[in-house]
Amino acid sequence: MCRRGHAITGRLPLPAKRYQDISFNFLSDGKPRTYTDYAKGDYSYPKYWKYMEYIFAYANTASLHDELPNVKSSTTVKIGDTFVQKGSPIGHAIIVVDLAKNKEGKTIVLLAQSYMPAQEIQLLNNWNKAALSPWYDIDKDVINTPEWTFYARNLKTWK
Incomplete structure (x- = not known):
């Protein structure tokens, strides 16, 4: 897992609108899961939290350690x-x-x-x-x- 562009708390960087900087690599296949691909233009707070819950389901200490x-x-x-x-x-x-x-x-x-x-x-x-x-x-x-x-x-x- 790799955090770029937002606070560790998982709060959305709304003021900066740096959506393209939010990306996490999954340990299972090494591929990035970008927020922009997930959001498909919907940068609302509820959509962001759905993305974060998706990431939380696959993030673990192994992915943190490796990234x-x-x-x-x-x-x-x-x-x-x-x-x-x-x-x-x-x-x-x-x-x-x-x-x-x-x-x-x-x-x-x-x-x-x-x-x-x-x-x-x-x-x-x-x-x-x-x-x-x-x-x-x-x-x-x-x-x-x-x-x-x-x-x-x-x-x-x-x-």
């Missing part, structure tokens, strides 16, 4: 970057929803997750560093969340 480029360093992390573990049969992803940097450049992030179907999002508590919770230090190679362990190499960014 998204790696973040080179934790010092370049951005809000929206995602830790992705491609699982067989089950993987998991968590998203950076906020970040803070101190004067020395040390970065901490606020992480969130959801499960399938992605209907509600949960902020993750940091059980390993209660004084820092709910923030996480990602300058280390291992990021232990309450349910999953992620590694620096799992950090991906959106195109």
Whole structure:
């Protein structure tokens, strides 16, 4: 799956009208599913959500893992970057929803997750560093969340 031209929340970029930039590649055949082909000229909000529900039915951590480029360093992390573990049969992803940097450049992030179907999002508590919770230090190679362990190499960014 590849996100181009709209927010990670799935909200329609109506003001920009960049419909041609919304495209997701399916893992099953590698072919893109563009919003313009799906909408056939109907760029209404209900039509967009039907498209997103269609995409949600086929998107998973395997498609995210294969489509998204790696973040080179934790010092370049951005809000929206995602830790992705491609699982067989089950993987998991968590998203950076906020970040803070101190004067020395040390970065901490606020992480969130959801499960399938992605209907509600949960902020993750940091059980390993209660004084820092709910923030996480990602300058280390291992990021232990309450349910999953992620590694620096799992950090991906959106195109």
